[in-house]
Amino acid sequence: MSDGSLNLDDFGDLIERPDSGVRRDAEERRVRTGLPAGALGRLDELGEWLAAAQGRVPVEPVSRPKAVLFAGDHGVARLGVSARPAGGAHALVRAALDGTSPAAVLARRSGVPLRIVDMSLDCDPDELPAEVTRHRVRRSGGRLDTEDALTAEEAERAFRAGMAVADEEADAGTDLVVLGDISVGGTTAAGVLVAALCGTDASVVTGRGGGRIDDLAWMRKCAAIRDGLRRARPVLGDQLRLLATVGGADLTAITGFLLQSAVRRTPVVLDGVVGAACALVAQRVAFRAPDWWLAGSASGEPAQAKALDRMALDPLLDHGVTAGEGTGALLALPLVRAAAALAAELPVRREPEEGEGSAAAEPDADRTGAARMLDAT
Known part of the structure; x- marks a missing residue:
């Protein structure tokens, strides 16, 4: 490259x-x-x-860990597949920046700097610090059940942004990355990726998400994953196109980040179903890459369990934490230290x-x- x-x-x-x-x-x-x-x-x-x-x-x-969270909104959230409102990820980002989210509290108590990278939040970029928004690719993402989440050009930009963040952290001396995501609709995109790559049905990978959705929302989510799966299967041979079709900017950036971190020999602790799905895509790209990752915590999401099993990664903790945002990985950090x-x-x-x-x-x-x-x- x-x-x-x-x-x-x-x-x-x-x-x-x-x-x-x-x-x-x-x-x-x-x-x-x-x-x-x-x-x-x-x-x-x-x-x-x-x-x-x-x-x-x-x-x-481990003396210089960093928590890196990629943020984005997903158009599929408009279908009511999440407990949080569509386009609401920026409020979660603001809480993290203000130090009031679970991840922010844990990072602060552990002495771990927290970095947030906005890839596709559905808000005016002026509402957030320039350091957060400088890698943004677009505002929200396409509805993966009926349209591509990204254009091909946007997917390449997002992937390169993830690589650039990995290089920045390696160059800064970060010796371990706690990786997470802040998204609304991200677990639906992750479910599509895992189902496609594992060759399974939507119902097998559809979980309740971080907000523990009710049965009606679960059925809507399952239907969205099923429809996204139909669109994902024809492009399975091209991982970047797969991410553009159903992944979105944040998941595409995370995949690029994971691969470039492995190139730079930076170990990473994964958190939750989104990180696991991106890791599964990255494994398809480079089969040695998972040797650089740890699974921090089991979230109870079936897609996460499926992906980690495929990569032979055994979570360090299993406390049923579904908060996302790197929370499970931050809880595992004291064990690694x-x-x-x-x-x-x-x-x-x-x-x-x-x-x-x-x-x-x-x-x-x-x-x-x-x-x-x-x-x-």
């Missing part, structure tokens, strides 16, 4: 897996701590994954010298100050 053209096939060559040799070294280091196998459960696996992503042992603590801290700071046993008995525990030279402070208490 260096010549300016956008060829999604290039990602297959550009994306490499996290370093398997480093992962083996991390496993060996874990054995040398002397803790019983399995004592730390999934935290061992997370620590080894981070070491492979960073390319170093012991792993560095704990895994990094344990992998970095647990002392290892040195190899016994000739004539010595069992190896004694000897702290690594690069243990952090936090570990030494614990020793002193």
Whole structure:
């Protein structure tokens, strides 16, 4: 893509897996701590994954995470498929900017900067900060059940915007991204993508969404996904066209962000059904890309479960959180940080010298100050 053209096939060559040799070294280091196998459960696996992503042992603590939320409205929301009003995503964005949304509260309490990227909100861009709206592609999206969500040109712009945000975060030193979305109608678009890519029917992937819609709204949503699925199936071989047909600007940007983050070796924690659907599209583009992602939390949405199962990603948490906006991924972040801290700071046993008995525990030279402070208490 260096010549300016956008060829999604290039990602297959550009994306490499996290370093398997480093992962083996991390496993060996874990054995040398002397803790019983399995004592730390999934935290061992997370620590080894981070070491492979960073390319170093012991792993560095996660010190510069960022929550990145892509925002947009979807024309399909006009059918009454959401508990929120069509075109209402800008109110959710304003709450996040004001620090009153669940994601904003969790990010603030965790010391995680929150970045919102408006791709297709249905409001005047002057209502929001210029930093939020500078990547906007259009105002709302087409109704995916009867028309394309984006034009081909808009889809390329949205995809490139996602790539640009990934590059900006990598260049800024972000060492882990908590990824989320702020949308009205986004779970309907996600359901279409998952049903199309998994070859299943609309009813299998239709969930209640973040607002827990009633039965009548669920039937309208199921019908919209069914109609969108008919339009999606003929373009399954072209992932960018698929996103233009039924995805919308925010989902297209998230897909570009995920792929470019994998190119830049930036690990990402996914949140909710929208992120899972975009990850599934990205996997079709580059099969190694999912090795750079974690599933933060199970939302209970059937489409999310279907997509994660297809990618062999097992959520870290399952608390039934459906708020979206990166909330589930933010809840999982302390686990990831704990895994990094344990992998970095647990002392290892040195190899016994000739004539010595069992190896004694000897702290690594690069243990952090936090570990030494614990020793002193």
